Amino acid sequence: MSDFVEAGKISMARQAVERLRANMRRTIKGKDDVIEQVLVCLVAGGHLLLEDLPGVGKTTLAYALARSTDCTFSRVQFTSDLLPSDVTGVAIYDERERKFVFKPGPVFANVVLADEINRATPKTQSALLEVMDRARVTVDGVAHAVGAPFMVFATQNPVDYEGTFPLPESQMDRFLMRLQMGYPQPADELEILRTARAGYDAIEVNAVVTRAEVSALQALVAEVFVEDSVLDYILRIVTATRTEAEFKAGASVRGGLALRTAAQARALVLGRDFVLPEDVGALVTATLAHRLALARQTSDALEERRAVGGVLKRILSSVALPV
């Protein structure tokens, strides 16, 4: 990699990220780490799966992010009777033009909030596959590009199993990261309680970053330098998940790529043009946990999440940092 990011570009990127961060912090209280990871995901151009109990601010987070940029935002509430065409859009016959005209669905936006994604049937879930992977929708043989940048922001409730269809592993693999919100700290929650607003539509967030700036940031990620030993470090972590007895299967190649891209994005978010091993370490759980399944049965999903996280922590501590 001969070309490297010029100092000017880096500082611009950093300023943009800082504006976004500051803007989101005004809405999302006490969740700086989550904000940072979300920003990483945005900069990396990946999709995000937010997993937590209802009412901890998942939607607010997605909305705050979308509103902080001048990106278009759409929200799809997934239900069991939602059809693929309800998501992607449908071709309807136009009487006047005497031909089928494509009516874009809600995915035609820059930030798509797929709320309660595991409530939809697998067929509808998989309708998201192509659009998440290729950022386009093909209907009747015609490909329609969705917005650029494009980011799917899916949420799901891991506890509630009634009438849900767990995401298949192939679908899971397409999310760059999976995050948990967690309850806020008491002090932060008190501040949330003080605010008078009711719904997230009432949030007043100004766009601080343009769509073009987001695209530029995403383009810049590929130029963040990753030294060989750091690549090795990633490889060793990924390999370790594959030889780990507790996992049914290790992380995929896509998982390794995701870890690298996310680490590059984190470096950029923190204003660096090179990746540190710490970047990798900080993102292992977020980028790999949802791609791994335990070999043994667990009592519930939360238990499994915890167990997977624990094993990953152990792997991370056993793999030597490049010195």
Added chain:
Amino acid sequence: MAWQHISMETKRPQLSPDEMQQLRWLLGGALTLLSVVTVFYLDVEAWTLMALTMLATIAVLVRPTWPARVPKLAHTLAFPLIAAFFLGDLWIKGEMLPAMVRLDILLLLYRSISYRQRRDDMQIIVLGLFLIVVAGVLTVSLAFAVQVMVFAGCALAFLLAITIAEAESNRRVRPNAPNLGEPPRWAVQLDWGRLGTRLQAVSDWRVLVLGGVLFAGVVAVAALLFLAIPRFQLENSLFLERFISKKSRTGFSDSIKFGDVTEIQQDFGVALSVDVPDAALAPASPYWRMLVMDEYRDGGFKLSAALIHAAVAGERTAAALLGTERAGAGAPAYWTFYLESGVSRYLPLPGRFGELRFREAQHFRPSTELAVVALVAEPATMTAYRVEGMTLADALPDPAFAARWRKRDPSTGADPLLQRRINLGPEDREILGRLAAELGDGGAAEFGRMASAWLMKQHGYSLSPQIPRGAGDPLVRWLASREAGHCELFAGSFVLLARTAGYAARVVVGFRGGTWNGYSNNFTVRNSDAHAWAEIWDEKRGAWLRVDPLAADAGATAKEIGADGAALARRTDRSWTARFDSLRVFWYRRIVNFDARSQEETLAAVKTATQNTGRRAREMLEHAASALRAWLAGPWDARRWAGVLAVIAGGTGVIWLWRNFRYVIFDFRLGRRGRREDPVRREAGRLLAQLREGREGDGRGAAGPEETETRAELQRLRFGARETWREPVAVLRRARGVARTLRRRGR
């Protein structure tokens, strides 16, 4: 490539608790073997026990599950049985130390065939230490020095393994009785090959080297202390040797049956090492007299009680013994003898002497008349003695015997001390008389020559003689036959012939010859040099003449004093055996027989050497300084200026190269090791780790701006793209400064 990196950079593996137990088992077995082997040096009757213990230890090392098969009853009865054995041993044999040694081996045997807990492992160390110390004090041998060092190293490793294994197993529940029921898991899984591979994988050569260096340092310090502390006699202060009633395995005793000396000749071990003051004075083939035997009875010679009564003085305890020779003018010449244990209680002496001095007081019985010195007890350790005024001669004057000879009754020869008695039946006497008559009567010396020549003509030399069957005395039967024989037969026959002819004669046993060790420059006499010869009384000279029928020039008593150098050179031994023997002699000279005088000599030599080195260094410096001054004072022409400038330029160039390209050198070195890693990245990584440690060690306050900035720059050098580096050398230098500051603050 990536996979290689993985294997190289993963953390060093660690031994599992089971593997620690296996290592512990191995070291315990090794210690048991090491300490049991020391008993070989002791003359304790414990061969069966030793063999059993060693076999059992090796067996359980190879098959560690076997201890589980020992029935429970054996463990219950073990200690009562061992105690009973010990008491019975004491009761029957009545010797304290051998009984304790046997008890020790028995305990080791029991410990080696049962699974051990920590205190049992400790017991092995203590039991082994007991054996090692006892063997060391009693033998003072070079092998002991080596063994105690190996033992110390092994015991240290063992203690470490115990400590680690215990720390590990403390976290788990430990079974109270490890020897009952199933073998432990580690024993079932034990595979020495795999353990070896694992040990190789987990051991860091740096730690091993460090440990080795530390151990060598401890040994060196101990050696220095040994050289410097005042001498005292360890063995006498411990009284240990008194506990062992020693019976020599090989060696001379008071009576010689035919074949005894020949049996000793089968042993190639060193019997005696002798330091001679001047190699030129050393005889090419000396006769080391040990014992004189006069009485012939029942086919063997012995020292008669009458002669002992008449010629051997009473028991005496002293450190020195005055001889008959008076020291001549000039500096005294010392012969130092190191007589190995188990050879004899008779001290080998090549002739008459002025003074004999032991290292410490000894109980002994001297006989000036016979020129023989006998220790009262068989020495359990090497015996060292120094002889001053040694006179080598083939004739031994004996005024006491001359007086007795004059007073004899020639008709009967009844005086038992005349050393003429034959104690044979009339038939044998007749045969002897007939043979003796053939040899003529030309005086003692002439008779000796004639008889030797006749014997050599009549008989060949053989180490396995055939004595013809028949009636009468076996020696006479042999003499009358033409069978080949060994030295004892020759000497004995000669004595019988001489006595028949009317001469006084006696058999002398000891050693003949020996080799000259070319490494340590001393005589080495081996058990295989054991020899028997005869002495015949020469009335005219008033002395005993040596007659060795087997000597090359039999009749002529060889001129050996001031022996030709060629003969000595022929006997010079430069083999590997001699190399080892020279180590032994070095050990004896410097360590064992180290009295205050030689200690002072050594220290003085060290001091002189140090002073000389210092003086020489100072002289060299002064010389260099004066040369420099002279050079500076010389005329400064253009050529000289050019030379100076060239040197300065060269030096600057080297410094510049070092500052800018040393990483290239690193690179080269790293490349040779097969790591294609950038030297700058490597150095930056090292410094980053130092900063991190310094920060962790400091613990106070946040990092200052300089430190934060340095860290960021280092991170760039370590992980950033090469094109973005800004002045890497300067960054590294600054970072070193920061790391130093952090370290100082940490302290």
